[in-house]
Amino acid sequence: MGGQTITGDAPQGKTWLARFPVLPASSPLAWAIAAALTVTALLVRIAAAPVLPPGYPFLTFFPAVIVTSVLFGARLGGVQAAACGLIAWYFFIPPVRSLALSSGSGVAMAFYGFVVVTDVVLIHWMQGAIHQLAREREVSRALAETRELLFRELQHRVSNNLQVAAALLSMQRTRVADAEARAALEETARRLALIGRISRQLYNASGExxxxxxxxxxxxxxxxxxxxxxxxxxxxxxxxxxxxxxxxxxxxxxxxxxxxxxxxxxxxxxxxxxxxxxxxxxxxxxxxxxxxxxxxxxxxxxxxxxxxxxxxxxxxxxxxxxxxxxxxxxxxxxxxxxxxxxxx
Structure with missing residues (x-):
């Protein structure tokens, strides 16, 4: 036994991941935060330009797309990806301050599009899976509560029925003339009543x-x-x-x-x-x-x-x-x- 056992999980609530997205894409606050992330990504990229080697026009914009997708969902994440892509194209892909499409800019934008689409789709899929899991956990929690309630009611009814049977035997004892028979009925009633009390203590829906x-x-x-x-x-x-x-x-x-x-x-x-x-x-x-x-x-x-x-x-x-x-x-x-x- 040792935690010796003689032989004879309920969900803990919504996880923090299940709370995303925190705001719907239609929320003005979500749009304002997304715009602030875009501006921040642009300013950081401009500040880092002197120390970055050529070929990293999207470096600071990827985090903005990912954070927006996580916080506000795939729809606003897609909008953020498009906005960041256009800004990076305009300011950091030669010819700069132009949306002229060359072979080099086309390859860069195709690479950027592949990466951000992959990120947004994966985040959307992950959030959908987490929400489905949360729904299933909620259903499991409700089923566990129902099972516990039914088990408690069953134990209560079994115990009550045993107590009633014991009481009936005790009443019957008073109508029996033979002393030995009365003693046997009384002993049987005592044991039934005891089993009824024991069954109340055995209440444990998990069977532990x-x-x-x-x-x-x-x-x-x-x-x-x-x-x-x-x-x-x-x-x-x-x-x-x-x-x-x-x-x-x-x-x-x-x-x-x-x-x-x-x-x-x-x-x-x-x-x-x-x-x-x-x-x-x-x-x-x-x-x-x-x-x-x-x-x-x-x-x-x-x-x-x-x-x-x-x-x-x-x-x-x-x-x-x-x-x-x-x-x-x-x-x-x-x-x-x-x-x-x-x-x-």
């Missing part, structure tokens, strides 16, 4: 593993509350890195709940205060989860053997542990200790 310690702390509180015991101290400690897959949660929870309930009923019967300690550990050599429930009550009766005991609760605990490939044992040395071992 749950931290085991908080889960067992809440479970222990539920069992103590259901038993109506406030004279018994309950502690749940251990390895906080252990996590529990949802498929293994209910069997594990029921076994631990059964161990706590047995400790309350047999080790610490009503009127006898005491303490119950739940310890969670992981044995890396055996690759086993180990949960122990220890009480300081009156201990087990002489000759008790958990493997042959006919108690329904112990039989259920052994069966649930075995269903997960594990083992449940009960022993008494200095204290009564129930141990659940599960492979992981």
């Amino acid at each position: 593993a749950l931290p085991l310690l908080p889960f067992l702390r809440q479970l222990g509180s539920d069992v103590m509350e259901a038993a109506g015991r406030d004279d018994v101290a309950l502690s749940v400690e251990g390895d906080g890195d252990v996590r529990l897959e949802p498929d293994a949660a209910i069997p594990t929870a029921l076994v631990v709940a059964e161990a706590i309930a047995n400790a309350l009923e047999h080790g610490l019967p009503s009127g006898r205060p005491g303490s119950i300690a739940v310890d969670v550990g992981y044995d890396p050599s055996a690759r086993e989860l180990c949960v122990t429930v220890t009480d300081d009550g009156r201990g087990l009766p002489p000759g008790f053997d958990a493997q042959t005991a006919t108690s329904l609760g112990l039989q259920i605990a052994r069966m649930l542990a075995a269903s997960c490939g594990g083992q449940f044992t009960v022993a008494h040395t200095d204290a009564t200790r129930a141990t659940l071992r599960l492979p992981c």
